[in-house]
Amino acid sequence: MRLALFEPDIPQNAGTMIRTAVCLGVPVDLIEPCGFVWGDRHFRRAGMDYLERAGITRHESWETFLAASRAAHRRLVLLTTKGTVRHIDFRFGPDDVLIVGRESAGAPEAVHAAADARLVVPMAAGERSLNVAVTAALVLGEALRQTGGFGGDA
Template sequence: MHIVLHQPEIPQNTGNIGRTCVATGTSLHLIEPLGFRLNEKEIKRAGMDYWEKLDVTRYIDYEDFKEKHPGAKIWYATTKAKRSYTDVSFGMDDYIMFGKESAGIPEEILVDNEESCIRIPMGHDIRSLNLSNSVAIVLYEALRQNEFKGLETEGELHRLHWKE
């Protein structure tokens, strides 16, 4: 899977998303301009020691991203979409794009790709969810649809034997 952040603004969100990507074996794609420098301590703090393990690629702009991924299936997460993220079928090589925290994905991109726009249902009085939460919600649905391929799906309890 691939997560694409279009001009993210808040380093802590990007750090959290990077950590989620490492935990799920997902690639992260960052479309500039970024609202921060990648060496900022907020990114490292949110991403913890996982940041060095992250498969991350940067792009000058949206056109640069599109040129480097011709024919890629891209889902555009937006509050302006007509259908829910649960109503589509995600493939393991799909890209899921999220926009910047203050404005989302630019309207012209959404209009050109309306059939690939998806949303997370929420109440009428809420403008949007936190970016890192939105990424986690949609990414885990995409991974669930693909049977969490490559991920550990079972844990193991270590039972302690207490003396009576």
């Protein structure tokens, strides 16, 4: 199981997601460009000392990330408000990569097209979206529950 951040643009959310991934024993793919400087103080504050222990692979572009994921035979699972399957109804696999889009714009069509699955977190009627870090944590928790990957076994 992996968590991929597609061109994150809010440093606090990126730091929070990386911290969550470290605590759950999940490596992170960071798909650049980022909308902030890597050493941004908000990013460091949200990630705290967890950033030093994070298993982060930085990809210079979507294309390099996609090539690496396909070469490793990983299934790409996009978390999106435009998803067609609820995350609680999806059968996760241990080699899945959960992808979250930019906070400001989501994921572009190229990412949607490449995804093997597009999942949505059910919400109350009329609500627009959850914070991306909250969504990542919710879905990652369910994926690890299903695959038995808790406790750094990912």
